[in-house]
Amino acid sequence: MDLQYSFSLAKLWSICGAQVIMLLSGLVLLFVEIFYKGKSPERRLSTIGWLTTIAMALALGHVCNKEWNLDEVVFMGAFSMEKFSAFLVAVVLMAGIMASILSIGYLKNNKIYRTEYFLLLAFAVYGTIAFVQAVDLLMIFITLEIMSLGIYCLAAFLRDDRLSLEGSLKYFLIGSFGSAFLLFGIVLIYGFTGEINLTKISSVLARAPFQHPMVLVALAMIMVGLMFKISMVPFHMWAPDVYEGSPSVVTGFMATAVKAAAIGVFIKVMAVGFGPVLSLSGQPEFYANALLGALGAYWKPILWWISLLTMFFGNLIAVNQRNVKRMLAYSSIAHAGYMTLGILASNDMGRMGVLFYLFAYTIMNIGAFGVIYCLDGQERHAQTLEDYRGLGYKYPGLSFLISLFLVAMAGLPPTAGFIGKFYVFAAAIRSGYLLLAALGILTSVIGAYYYLRVVYMLYMKDPVREISIPGVSVSTAVILIAAALAVIYLGILPQGLTDVADAAQKTLSLVF
Amino acid sequence: MDPYFLVFAIMALGAGVFMISARDAFPSALGLLTVFIALAALYLHLHAPLVAIFQVSIYAGSILVLIVFVIMLLMTPGQRLQEFQRNLSYRIMGGILGACLIALLVIGLKGVGEFFQPREMTADFGAPSAVGELFFNRFLIHFEVVSILLLVAMVGAIYLAKRRS
Structure with missing residues (x-):
């Protein structure tokens, strides 16, 4: 029996600690959910919501303190916890914490006192963390399914709402279709190399004729499978309906955590399994992989076009949307296109830029969806552009917050969105993608139009109908204000986070 | 063929x-x-x-x-x-x-x-014991994670299918 595949509890705790915490708390919540009656449905809801939040906070603490500096990062050839994964796990947990606190207020607003919500959220977060940590194609597939199943059910959580059910069913069908692509790709690559671990695959491929059609088809299929989850054009068709139909907070989580995880895995697969990364550990197996860089000639031109299409399509269609959630769905497609620039650049700055972008995007997007649910009151009560007319004077606090988040998404300084865009565009230009970067900046100008139109509606127009919203709870307000402060802070002083992100992306090679 | x-x-x-x-x-x-x-x-x-x-x-x-x-x-x-x-x-x-x-x-x-x-195959190729050996050694963690997949599916399915109260 190979020693590197042996099981040890100490390694499980040090490498997969966050997963263990999320899993145990999910199981405990399952029983709490059954046996805890509570004084009133509202009390019960907030108790279980806060328990979920505390579990995620514990997991985040474990990741930041224990898992940031590990000597040994791979567990049983299935999970890894180098700094790159740790960074993304932290982003996912941050999204989870924000989403679960906002969800308490959201569910109360909609008078849904079903606590299965938090159970599904906890398991979805577990699946997302495991997905980010997986370094083995089989594990990538299994954890992708755990994450997706949780999200499908959360998307359908408004059981009596047709749009929610429709969106969830579409997501389920198209998501399964996408997973099938991924699975076919995995099977082909397993058939060719006989390995499922990414590092083993790359060392087998480097010694084999890797321009073999089977490898190229497998690579294409794995890319397609992940692009479905990232929602890149032309694999984006599910996104608008799902984002519009799902509960607002779930949409926020879906647009950030799932995207962050899928992009992280995309980078991991491309950099570790199908391409060379600069090694720090210096194992001999690694040096042969430098040859695999030749594969870039096959996937980079395709990614070039997909990136361009994603940026143009997302931004252009978003201009035409009247529903704010649907507009943000198209905007999230466009953001995926900007992040692809960083992947395409495939240099240190590009990968760092993508990580920074994901962090900033998570904060501003969940923040924006948080404000949307507050303005909405009950789901689908007030979420079109017409409803937003003139709200700026009636609800100055919320209007200011959503304006700030939208300005950040438009990429205007001094916000985190500007810095993120700056890094990915700079990295793309440095790698010689001048034309693509120029076109990208052009699309981002189109983007600014529809983001700022919302701000225009809020402050410059007179209301056409009376919108009244229930009070915003303290916890929601704290989360939204903290997100706003973070967006401005990262826009003015990005250095701290860029250092962390840079350290994180350098450790990709430690997976070997 | x-x-x-x-x-x-x-x-x-x-x-x-x-x-x-x-x-x-x-x-x-x-x-x-x-x-x-x-x-x-x-x-x-x-x-x-x-x-x-x-x-x-x-x-x-x-x-x-x-x-x-x-x-x-x-x-x-x-x-x-x-x-x-x-x-x-x-x-x-x-x-x-x-x-x-x-x-x-x-x-x-x-x-x-x-x-x-x-x-030419190894003697126990495809035998139940060999498969079991793989499941509980090399692929132990995969095996366990799949069980969580089923748990999540069950919780979600029960929520979605349960009669509206």
Whole structure:
């Protein structure tokens, strides 16, 4: 029996600690959910919501303190916890914490006192963390399914709402279709190399004729499978309906955590399994992989076009949307296109830029969806552009917050969105993608139009109908204000986070 | 490409196409059954009898029976059943499937090894003990994570299907 595949509890705790915490708390919540009656449905809801939040906070603490500096990062050839994964796990947990606190207020607003919500959220977060940590194609597939199943059910959580059910069913069908692509790709690559671990695959491929059609088809299929989850054009068709139909907070989580995880895995697969990364550990197996860089000639031109299409399509269609959630769905497609620039650049700055972008995007997007649910009151009560007319004077606090988040998404300084865009565009230009970067900046100008139109509606127009919203709870307000402060802070002083992100992306090679 | 592979591969593909193109749910389910059995035959061909047995007992055995039960509960029996029985193309297909089933049984009785050129394999290739060894050593963590997948699916399915209160 190979020693590197042996099981040890100490390694499980040090490498997969966050997963263990999320899993145990999910199981405990399952029983709490059954046996805890509570004084009133509202009390019960907030108790279980806060328990979920505390579990995620514990997991985040474990990741930041224990898992940031590990000597040994791979567990049983299935999970890894180098700094790159740790960074993304932290982003996912941050999204989870924000989403679960906002969800308490959201569910109360909609008078849904079903606590299965938090159970599904906890398991979805577990699946997302495991997905980010997986370094083995089989594990990538299994954890992708755990994450997706949780999200499908959360998307359908408004059981009596047709749009929610429709969106969830579409997501389920198209998501399964996408997973099938991924699975076919995995099977082909397993058939060719006989390995499922990414590092083993790359060392087998480097010694084999890797321009073999089977490898190229497998690579294409794995890319397609992940692009479905990232929602890149032309694999984006599910996104608008799902984002519009799902509960607002779930949409926020879906647009950030799932995207962050899928992009992280995309980078991991491309950099570790199908391409060379600069090694720090210096194992001999690694040096042969430098040859695999030749594969870039096959996937980079395709990614070039997909990136361009994603940026143009997302931004252009978003201009035409009247529903704010649907507009943000198209905007999230466009953001995926900007992040692809960083992947395409495939240099240190590009990968760092993508990580920074994901962090900033998570904060501003969940923040924006948080404000949307507050303005909405009950789901689908007030979420079109017409409803937003003139709200700026009636609800100055919320209007200011959503304006700030939208300005950040438009990429205007001094916000985190500007810095993120700056890094990915700079990295793309440095790698010689001048034309693509120029076109990208052009699309981002189109983007600014529809983001700022919302701000225009809020402050410059007179209301056409009376919108009244229930009070915003303290916890929601704290989360939204903290997100706003973070967006401005990262826009003015990005250095701290860029250092962390840079350290994180350098450790990709430690997976070997 | 030996004839054995070709027969069952074409059968799986044809049944798959029939399954998604059939307009009624019941023939569609039977098409799915044919896909499962043809795949089981292909697993035998790959010298993986254990996987073939699982395929037959779990997929063809339990999952498909469940699907057929659900269809039978929803469909009104009687007239439609006679309609299917009178359909000539279904009868021909049934004949072909019966022949294939007999062929499969004959292969099973004679022993798989007699039909394909023997290949160099480790002694316990595809044996239950070897598969179990892999499950609980090398793929222990995968095995456990799959159980969580089922748990999540169950929680979600119960929430979505539970009667509205």
